[in-house]
Amino acid sequence: MAAITERQKLAYANAQAADGRVNLEFETDEGMTLNMGPQHPATHGTLRIVLKLDGEQVISCEPVMGYMHRGYEKLTEVRTYPQVTTLVNRIDWLGSFANEVPFILAAEKLMDIEAPPRAQWIRTLLFEMSRIANISLFVGDMALHIGAMTAAFYAFRDREYVLNQIESATGGRFHPNFDRIGGLKDDLPKGWIVDTKASMERIRDFCDEMETLVEGNEIFQARTRGVGVIPADVAMAYGLSGANLRASGVDWDLRRDQPVGLAWNEVDWHVWTHPDGDSFSRFWVRLQEIRESTKIIDQLLDGLPSGAIMAKVPRIIKVPEGEAWVATENPLGEMGYYVVSKGDLGPFRVKIRTASFNNVAVVPWVTRGVYVPDVVTILASLYFILGDIDR
Amino acid sequence: MVLALHLSYWQVSALRSVGILAAVLLPAGTFVYLFLFKMVSFMQSRLGPMEAGPFGSMQLLAEVGKFLQKEDIVPERADRKLFKFAPYLVVGTVLLVYLAVPFGPDMWFANLNGGVFYLLAVSSISALGVLIAGWSSANKYALIGGLRAAGQLIAYELPMVLAVIGVVIQAGTMNLAGIVAAQAGGSIFGFDGIGNPYAITQIVGLCIFLVAVQAELGQTPFDMPIAESELVTGYITDYSGLRFMMFFIVEFASAGAFAAVAATLFLGGWTVPAAWADLNSNWFNVIGPIIMLTKMLLIGGLIFFVRFTFPRFREDQLQRLAWTVLIPISLLNILATTVLKVAF
Numbered sequence: 001m002a003a004i005t006e007r008q009k010l011a012y013a014n015a016q017a018a019d020g021r022v023n024l025e026f027e028t029d030e031g032m033t034l035n036m037g038p039q040h041p042a043t044h045g046t047l048r049i050v051l052k053l054d055g056e057q058v059i060s061c062e063p064v065m066g067y068m069h070r071g072y073e074k075l076t077e078v079r080t081y082p083q084v085t086t087l088v089n090r091i092d093w094l095g096s097f098a099n100e101v102p103f104i105l106a107a108e109k110l111m112d113i114e115a116p117p118r119a120q121w122i123r124t125l126l127f128e129m130s131r132i133a134n135i136s137l138f139v140g141d142m143a144l145h146i147g148a149m150t151a152a153f154y155a156f157r158d159r160e161y162v163l164n165q166i167e168s169a170t171g172g173r174f175h176p177n178f179d180r181i182g183g184l185k186d187d188l189p190k191g192w193i194v195d196t197k198a199s200m201e202r203i204r205d206f207c208d209e210m211e212t213l214v215e216g217n218e219i220f221q222a223r224t225r226g227v228g229v230i231p232a233d234v235a236m237a238y239g240l241s242g243a244n245l246r247a248s249g250v251d252w253d254l255r256r257d258q259p260v261g262l263a264w265n266e267v268d269w270h271v272w273t274h275p276d277g278d279s280f281s282r283f284w285v286r287l288q289e290i291r292e293s294t295k296i297i298d299q300l301l302d303g304l305p306s307g308a309i310m311a312k313v314p315r316i317i318k319v320p321e322g323e324a325w326v327a328t329e330n331p332l333g334e335m336g337y338y339v340v341s342k343g344d345l346g347p348f349r350v351k352i353r354t355a356s357f358n359n360v361a362v363v364p365w366v367t368r369g370v371y372v373p374d375v376v377t378i379l380a381s382l383y384f385i386l387g388d389i390d391r
Numbered sequence: 392m393v394l395a396l397h398l399s400y401w402q403v404s405a406l407r408s409v410g411i412l413a414a415v416l417l418p419a420g421t422f423v424y425l426f427l428f429k430m431v432s433f434m435q436s437r438l439g440p441m442e443a444g445p446f447g448s449m450q451l452l453a454e455v456g457k458f459l460q461k462e463d464i465v466p467e468r469a470d471r472k473l474f475k476f477a478p479y480l481v482v483g484t485v486l487l488v489y490l491a492v493p494f495g496p497d498m499w500f501a502n503l504n505g506g507v508f509y510l511l512a513v514s515s516i517s518a519l520g521v522l523i524a525g526w527s528s529a530n531k532y533a534l535i536g537g538l539r540a541a542g543q544l545i546a547y548e549l550p551m552v553l554a555v556i557g558v559v560i561q562a563g564t565m566n567l568a569g570i571v572a573a574q575a576g577g578s579i580f581g582f583d584g585i586g587n588p589y590a591i592t593q594i595v596g597l598c599i600f601l602v603a604v605q606a607e608l609g610q611t612p613f614d615m616p617i618a619e620s621e622l623v624t625g626y627i628t629d630y631s632g633l634r635f636m637m638f639f640i641v642e643f644a645s646a647g648a649f650a651a652v653a654a655t656l657f658l659g660g661w662t663v664p665a666a667w668a669d670l671n672s673n674w675f676n677v678i679g680p681i682i683m684l685t686k687m688l689l690i691g692g693l694i695f696f697v698r699f700t701f702p703r704f705r706e707d708q709l710q711r712l713a714w715t716v717l718i719p720i721s722l723l724n725i726l727a728t729t730v731l732k733v734a735f
Binding site: 219 | 431434435436439467468499531532535611612614615618619620621623660700701702703704705706707708
């Protein structure tokens, strides 16, 4: 090994100082510090995870968040209410329509407006479609993290069927920006219902395919079963929500338990839970969720009410003074907006509760004593979107 | 049987040098284009490269051109000499493996009496190169990748050797040309219509050999040394430009080399399973390599089909598979082969 020059020493010290607290804490004599991220394939985005390893076994682990902080909560304060939906679309960028809904519902709650039934149903439709678009990518992504590359391509391929439908209804594939206070921007285009039903068939085929290709694979099961077990009480204590909580055996779904006025109560569907709480059960629960979503969409399409898609809303939207909290069951888990209004054109304060932040918070607890490959499995199965962590 | 024309020693050496480069690069290029670019694309419902040349057939040249232009970066804290040396060691291993494989009655680079022994010995040198690459990069991901590769290669060397022993017992020779001849002239329990390709009588050995090859090559489901979702790219994380390309070529060239070994040991090598063929004919020096390439493509296709279908094992699961499943089965296979060899 070449002798270390003064320049190298200085560069290393600078790097140490820049890395700050985390490195000081982890750079000790025992064990090896492995810095995963901010640029690392497994953290799909800019999450940084500092692992302390003994061989390949994890002694401790700390996720460092904030590399993708975009200040959305602050930015909403200098936007008007209709402009905020454009921003919040980008929080969970894979299921963007679902981000708009709770904010609009909170604003409607403050203004005491209720969207007409047709708008509510179409909102629910698009909400569930963004759930499929989000979770179908999870399915491929988790397989990719465990090493099966082909499933990821299938996920990207079949997600298009949903994205095409979202695009033909809203004009945007990823960021529809379609929800308005009091209703929706437009009505559905002609022929959309038939096309959507066909695309739901494709999604169900995709689920079957993933069940045989990924879920039934022995290596996949060996890699995921019993890995990253989160018991129900720990899941509750860390504030997990969504499929991560349901995979720990907690029967909890805001769509059913806390109706916010959308059409979920009008249709027949099932909340799946899994008793194991391991990575496999998180995968399984999410796969079932896609199936349930297709069922919900099919039923909503059959019973879509006619009528207006926009309630009577003043031309210039001023929200009366007050505070409102609305949370919905988003693809990643519970997403809530706490909106404080002072009667202006824009909100005074907005606090956004996102699911991924809590879902990642459990990583240090669950990765103790596992091997490096299992860290990746656990991260993939907990499923986070970086925009949803840092906002 | 000798060639009609007589060449001086330096001419033979030059021919062999050209030949071994062709033997290494031709299957490697074919594998990259046929399997990595095209077969996998069709498996994954996409087209693969389509722009460079007809159906993207010149894509490989474009890639080589790209890598040649890239800067060859050596990390500041790396062990420079070892870091630069490692890719050559890995490339050298593949050349050495091809050295012993016969491609026709006279188409061989070296006709070794202990051919099988030699093959198994040199094929594990690449582990050294990988370990050197992982250590000298001064990168933790590379180090973990290198150590994983070393552990994996040690674990899978054993089933591979044991699987080949069955073939050696059946053929009664360690000379690869002799093994090919034994397969062409053999008989399966008295039936000699198709000779005796050991793929049939040593099917257990073939399966174990292919699993071990998959692990030796570090292809999924045994690609922990690379494990791109965990270790970025394992021991080649810090390599760039030409040196990265060498590792890349070696990945496919060694797939070709092991496919050639498997074809020689189990599929009858350069011969065809037909009783009418005169295997001593000079024509087999011409069509032998083509037959060999066909068989290599068959095995290579299997290797890459598995690679793009399965997820990855974990390191401990891989070791458990080697020591508790593959090695006992291959020992039983040797026992059964010996008993049947004595009985018939």
